[in-house]
Amino acid sequence: MLRHSKREAGKPRVTSSNLAGKRLNNQIRISETSCNSGLLFYPAYMRILSGIQPSGALHLGNYFGMMRPAIELQEKGEAFYFIADYHSMTSLFDAAERRKNTLDVALDFLACGLDPKRAVFFKQSDVPEVCELAWLLSTLTPMGLLERAHSFKDKSAKGIPINHGLFAYPVLMAADILIYDSNVVPVGQDQKQHVEMTRDIAIKFNEQYGQTFVIPEPQIKGETAKVPGIDGEKMSKSYGNTIEIFGDEKALRKKVMALKMDSRTPAEPKPDAELNLAIQLLKVIDASVGREWEERLRAGGLGYGDLKKQLFEVYWEHFATARAKRAELVANLDYVNKVLADGSAKARAKATEVLKRARKAGGLE
Ligand code: ADP
Numbered sequence: 379m380l381r382h383s384k385r386e387a388g389k390p391r392v393t394s395s396n397l398a399g400k401r402l403n404n405q406i407r408i409s410e411t412s413c414n415s416g417l418l419f420y421p422a423y424m425r426i427l428s429g430i431q432p433s434g435a436l437h438l439g440n441y442f443g444m445m446r447p448a449i450e451l452q453e454k455g456e457a458f459y460f461i462a463d464y465h466s467m468t469s470l471f472d473a474a475e476r477r478k479n480t481l482d483v484a485l486d487f488l489a490c491g492l493d494p495k496r497a498v499f500f501k502q503s504d505v506p507e508v509c510e511l512a513w514l515l516s517t518l519t520p521m522g523l524l525e526r527a528h529s530f531k532d533k534s535a536k537g538i539p540i541n542h543g544l545f546a547y548p549v550l551m552a553a554d555i556l557i558y559d560s561n562v563v564p565v566g567q568d569q570k571q572h573v574e575m576t577r578d579i580a581i582k583f584n585e586q587y588g589q590t591f592v593i594p595e596p597q598i599k600g601e602t603a604k605v606p607g608i609d610g611e612k613m614s615k616s617y618g619n620t621i622e623i624f625g626d627e628k629a630l631r632k633k634v635m636a637l638k639m640d641s642r643t644p645a646e647p648k649p650d651a652e653l654n655l656a657i658q659l660l661k662v663i664d665a666s667v668g669r670e671w672e673e674r675l676r677a678g679g680l681g682y683g684d685l686k687k688q689l690f691e692v693y694w695e696h697f698a699t700a701r702a703k704r705a706e707l708v709a710n711l712d713y714v715n716k717v718l719a720d721g722s723a724k725a726r727a728k729a730t731e732v733l734k735r736a737r738k739a740g741g742l743e
């Protein structure tokens with residue numbers, strides 16, 4: 379991995395892009411269209427990091443926006459994935475529910491393909507060093523930067539009471555990313571601003587105290603960056619508009635069949651088929667099937683009932699393997715807990731090293 383030293387005058391800042399530039403011989407080329415992070419070259423030993431809050435049931439937006447891209451990336455470097463339980467404390471106030479959700483996220487991620495032999499998988503709060511780093515970073519975070527954060531502004535606009543943790547959320551997220559020397563952060567579109575803030579804070583720290591942190595890049599998959607919910611708005615646990623990945627078949631079928639469509643007759647051609655919610659979801663789950671049904675809808679002669687039935691079938695089938703895997707894991711919770719314990723130990727070792735670097739840079743040691 380990258381060795382850090384105080385930046386000497388005139389030396390370039392370390393970013394994952396110019397780090398990549400130095401490793402031209404063993405880098406991996408990725409397609410420009412599959413990613414809008416601006417990162418065309420990955421460094422050979424890149425750290426990939428992402429987190430998900432244990433704040434409710436996993437849904438299609440979480441899976442296609444973050445989990446699947448993260449699982450794909452575990453082959454391409456050292457992946458660190460964690461359950462953001464500290465973050466969940468900003469909006470979930472039931473301890474038993476947090477405990478249950480935390481286990482659920484562990485089961486979900488493993489069932490969907492996270493391979494603990496390749497990726498370090500852990501619980502955020504098992505690495506309390508991240509809170510100390512968040513404090514160090516917060517002292518260089520302008521209030522104005524936090525005031526511009528969409529996540530807190532959106533919640534505030536919806537009348538959700540804002541606590542200090544929610545306001546300071548991006549600083550803890552910056553600490554999550556920086557404490558592991560992360561190069562690439564796969565997330566959905568809604569988290570882009572948070573990664574940009576992380577970059578701003580890291581650059582400020584490096585300028586103030588000398589080269590300390592790697593500057594990370596977000597990786598956002600264009601086609602699944604913002605999966606719509608059953609109301610057409612961004613799918614989100616906090617908006618109650620989700621289609622869950624794991625759940626009761628009957629209830630989920632009912633939810634899909636209840637998707638609101640317009641009142642045009644089946645026979646009518648639908649020139650605006652790409653705007654249809656069922657088509658959009660179908661394209662997220664299976665692009666080629668989605669495009670085929672989009673053309674059928676455009677041409678006319680296809681009823682919305684048949685379309686929604688097809689959506690349900692494709693969706694249900696897509697997660698059949700994960701569902702079976704999850705059932706196995708539920709019967710083997712000792713294994714799941716061991717994965718998290720091992721992951722925490724590895725993550726904590728790295729975090730301790732980076733925190734020490736930051737403490738030294740800041741004159742605490
Ligand atoms: P939620 O908004 O449901 O609470 P989280 O904040 O826990 O979801 O997000 C976990 C990950 O899933 C993040 O990387 C986020 O960007 C991604 N994500 C959440 N909702 C969507 C969505 N509708 N489309 C694409 N990605 C999403």
Ligand code: TRP
Pocket residue numbers: 427428429430431462465550551554555563565569572
């Ligand atoms: N804020 C992210 C979300 O709500 C979760 C998260 C916390 C995260 N820390 C992170 C994601 C660090 C990526 C990197 O989805």
